[in-house]
C-alpha cells in the first residue's frame with residue numbers, strides 16, 4: 427500500500443527524519459514553480475520506518491494563478507506512481523471558538539461550494555465521505571497517544587491570497603466551518619476521483635478575529651514541527 431504526503435505550510439520537518447532516496451523539482455516534473463515561502467516545490471521519494479513514502483514538499487495554490495487542473499497535476503502523478511493513501515496537511519485559521527493556536531484538526535469534511543473543482547465533464551462523483559473513516563480513526567488514536575490537542579472538524583476553502591475579513595469569517599462559522607485555509611479542496615476532490623484513501627490534517631496557526639500574517643502562520647507551524655513529524659510518523 428503506497429502512501430504519499432502533501433506537506434503544507436510549516437509541516438516540512440518530517441523531511442529531516444526520513445531517508446531521502448530521490449528528489450525531483452516541480453519545475454522539472456510539472457513545469458511550474460512553487461512561489462510561496464515555506465513551500466519548497468519538490469517531490470521526495472523517501473523511506474520512513476522501513477516503509478516507502480512519497481512526499482510532496484510544498485503544493486501549488488489557486489491564488490498563485492494556477493488553474494485547478496495545474497494544482498491537481500501532482501495528484502494525478504501520484505496515482506500513476508501507484509499511491510493509494512494520501513495524507514494532506516495544511517496550516518489553517520481556527521474559526522470554532524473551542525480551537526486554540528497549536529491544535530491539530532483531523533478533517534471530517536470540506537466545503538466544496540467555495541472552491542473551483544478540478545473535474546470537468548459528467549463526473550458525478552459521490553462526495554458524502556471524502557476523508558477515509560479508518561484513517562480519521564487512526565489519526566485520532568495516534569494524536570491522543572501523543573497527547574496532542576486535537577479534534578475533528580470541517581475545512582472551508584477561501585481563495586486568498588488575502589486572509590478573510592471578519593464578515594467572511596462570520597459567514598463561514600454560520601455555515602458550519604471549524605477551520606479555514608487556501609488549499610486542500612481541489613486536491614481532495616481529485617484524490618477521491620482517482621480512488622485514493624484521503625486523510626486531511628490541519629494545524630491551527632491563528633484564530634479568527636485576531637490579526638495575523640503569513641510570518642505568524644510560518645512561526646506557529648515551525649514551533650510545532652516536532653509534534654507534526656511525530657504525528658505523521660505515528661499515523
Ligand code: HPA
Nearest residue numbers: 517518519606607608643
Ligand atoms: N485563513 C486562511 N488560510 C490560512 C489561515 C487563515 O486564517 N491561517 C493559515 N492559513
